[in-house]
Amino acid sequence: xxxxxxxxxxxxxxxxxxxxxxxxxxxxxxxxxxxxxxxxxxxxxxxxxxxxxxxxxxxxxxxxxxxxxxxxxxxxxxxxxxxxxxxxxxxxxxxxxxxxxxxxxxxxxxxxxxxxxxxxxxxxxxxxxxxxxxxxxxxxxxxxxxxxxxxxxxxxxxxxxxxxxxxxxxxxxxxxxxxxxxxxxxxxxxxxxxxxxxxxxxxxxxxxxxxxxxxxxxxxxxxxxxxxxxxxxxxxxxxxxxxxxxxxxxxxxxxxxxxxxxxxxxxxxxxxxxxxxxxxxxxxxxx
Amino acid sequence: xxxxxxxxxxxxxxxxxxxxxxxxxxxxxxxxxxxxxxxxxxxxxxxxxxxxxxxxxxxxxxxxxxxxxxxxxxxxxxxxxxxxxxxxxxxxxxxxxxxxxxxxxxxxxxxxxxxxxxxxxxxxxxxxxxxxxxxxxxxxxxxxxxxxxxxxxxxxxxxxxxxxxxxxxxxxxxxxxxxxxxxxxxxxxxxxxxxxxxxxxxxxxxxxxxxxxxxxxxxxxxxxxxxxxxxxxxxxxxxxxxxxxxxxxxxxxxxxxxxxxxxxxxxxxxxxxxxxxxxxxxxxxxx
Numbered sequence: 001x002x003x004x005x006x007x008x009x010x011x012x013x014x015x016x017x018x019x020x021x022x023x024x025x026x027x028x029x030x031x032x033x034x035x036x037x038x039x040x041x042x043x044x045x046x047x048x049x050x051x052x053x054x055x056x057x058x059x060x061x062x063x064x065x066x067x068x069x070x071x072x073x074x075x076x077x078x079x080x081x082x083x084x085x086x087x088x089x090x091x092x093x094x095x096x097x098x099x100x101x102x103x104x105x106x107x108x109x110x111x112x113x114x115x116x117x118x119x120x121x122x123x124x125x126x127x128x129x130x131x132x133x134x135x136x137x138x139x140x141x142x143x144x145x146x147x148x149x150x151x152x153x154x155x156x157x158x159x160x161x162x163x164x165x166x167x168x169x170x171x172x173x174x175x176x177x178x179x180x181x182x183x184x185x186x187x188x189x190x191x192x193x194x195x196x197x198x199x200x201x202x203x204x205x206x207x208x209x210x211x212x213x214x215x216x217x218x219x220x221x222x223x224x225x226x227x228x229x230x231x232x233x234x235x236x237x238x239x240x241x242x243x244x245x246x247x248x249x250x251x252x253x254x255x256x257x258x259x260x261x262x263x264x265x266x267x268x269x270x271x272x273x274x275x276x277x278x279x280x281x282x283x284x285x286x287x
Numbered sequence: 288x289x290x291x292x293x294x295x296x297x298x299x300x301x302x303x304x305x306x307x308x309x310x311x312x313x314x315x316x317x318x319x320x321x322x323x324x325x326x327x328x329x330x331x332x333x334x335x336x337x338x339x340x341x342x343x344x345x346x347x348x349x350x351x352x353x354x355x356x357x358x359x360x361x362x363x364x365x366x367x368x369x370x371x372x373x374x375x376x377x378x379x380x381x382x383x384x385x386x387x388x389x390x391x392x393x394x395x396x397x398x399x400x401x402x403x404x405x406x407x408x409x410x411x412x413x414x415x416x417x418x419x420x421x422x423x424x425x426x427x428x429x430x431x432x433x434x435x436x437x438x439x440x441x442x443x444x445x446x447x448x449x450x451x452x453x454x455x456x457x458x459x460x461x462x463x464x465x466x467x468x469x470x471x472x473x474x475x476x477x478x479x480x481x482x483x484x485x486x487x488x489x490x491x492x493x494x495x496x497x498x499x500x501x502x503x504x505x506x507x508x509x510x511x512x513x514x515x516x517x518x519x520x521x522x523x524x525x526x527x528x529x530x531x532x533x534x535x536x537x538x539x540x541x542x543x544x545x546x547x548x549x550x551x552x553x554x555x556x557x558x559x560x561x562x563x564x565x566x567x568x569x570x571x572x573x574x
Contacts, residue, residue, distance in 0.1 A: 011342070011365075012342060012366075012369060013345075016342065020337065020341045023341065024334060024337065027333060027337065046324065046494070047310075047493055047574055048574065050307065050574075051307055054299065054303050054306055055298070055303065057303070058300075079298065083574045084574065206334055207334050287334050287335065287337075
């Protein structure tokens with residue numbers, strides 16, 4: 001479709017844009033350490049992300065239809081997990097569910113998605129815990145005394161959630177210091193919206209823009225998925241070397257090969273890019 | 288999900304499998320002459336196929352819901368065209384629409400899809416013509432005397448269709464000698480089903496299986512899209528050189544680079560692979 005003023009207008013639905021964001025995210029290359037159009041891990045390959053994106057769509061449609069964010073997320077994760085490689089886009093879906101819900105309310109702005117996040121309930125938190133039953137997700141041990149709330153307990157933790165009256169926003173607030181996706185939930189999705197504006201202001205093929213946004217995000221803050229799977233020192237090295245690529249001091253393709261070799265997978269930063277691509281598509285990014 | 292017998296059972300819907308087939312098709316590499324995970328044309332890139340697949344989904348859902356095949360196809364093409372590169376998967380959707388419809392009737396077999404094809408009406412033919420208004424598709428000039436039925440006339444040709452009482456099957460029958468997709472419509476989708484069995488019997492990552500199936504199909508018959516855009520001699524050369532790759536006498540990656548350079552794009556063969564991947568997914572192919 002072309003708008004009378006000459007501006008292309010997409011006919012894609014909100015859920016279609018969310019699914020396409022997942023597909024464009026994994027296509028962008030080079031994204032050092034992540035599966036992308038040119039790189040696979042042996043047991044986590046490009047096609048698993050495609051099946052994950054296609055599978056997540058019914059859950060994303062629930063979010064677009066005004067269903068509770070937690071339930072939509074849990075359904076999206078269940079569909080995503082319907083491929084042989086396990087977790088592909090758990091964090092990305094945790095960002096997309098409230099973003100899609102906000103778009104459905106014509107409120108896809110920092111304030112709008114913040115309102116969606118703060119309106120979540122204990123039932124949404126319970127759904128979030130249920131989602132961990134569909135896939136194995138890398139997480140840190142809970143702080144002392146909070147073992148009853150360990151997400152790895154899945155739905156067994158729901159009574160503890162209910163006893164403490166914790167909403168999904170509350171759960172995110174507790175994780176925000178150690179989890180970059182949770183930090184977005186409690187920080188008005190600031191990095192997602194900023195990256196969306198970078199992608200919109202950039203030029204060239206969309207996957208190339210996504211790869212540049214990835215490097216900028218990676219250089220700006222340590223990736224919390226790397227912290228969880230390796231350690232702080234590795235996450236800081238990743239951050240420093242992403243900056244070196246931006247400064248023209250390191251080659252992105254070589255760095256990508258090295259990170260894959262060392263199994264350094266900055267997955268949280270990839271999740272942020274997926275969220276940013278969705279916002280950019282919602283705002284008219286043309287593919 | 289895992290079936291009690293240990294066989295994985297997918298939770299994907301028929302339309303999800305059709306969309307995933309489109310995504311897996313473009314991922315398989317090397318597919319000499321086509322856009323794939325490693326190759327783009329300047330103005331026809333990987334991400335356009337992703338947006339095309341996502342956009343086609345609502346039309347594929349109509350086919351899965353028992354809507355008329357022609358209407359479902361026209362809607363799928365309209366959604367596919369919602370990206371900036373024009374035609375990406377017109378032929379693949381023309382194969383998928385009846386295959387999806389047959390699966391919806393639990394009749395995804397040569398006989399079952401043949402029955403779907405033969406049950407199409409003049410209204411389906413009219414929808415097929417309307418689909419040409421969404422994108423520019425390479426076609427040959429019609430035979431003398433058949434100018435009123437030139438597909439490039441779009442819906443202007445509908446009165447001529449109605450006057451001659453031509454169903455979509457009739458239209459395919461007329462095109463079958465010069466169009467590999469139409470030939471499937473009138474030939475019980477034989478090459479699609481055979482390629483699906485090859486993919487299922489093969490081992491390794493699904494995109495690699497798709498690339499092998501592509502080469503086998505390409506070596507077996509001239510690609511009619513190459514005939515239309517270049518000529519018979521080029522299509523025969525393509526066929527011969529695909530066989531040389533299978534025989535280990537040519538390198539697939541070098542051939543792919545040469546075909547992209549010469550703008551030789553065996554798109555009909557890619558369409559057959561998309562259809563075959565759908566049938567394979569429907570029959571339990573695990574991604």
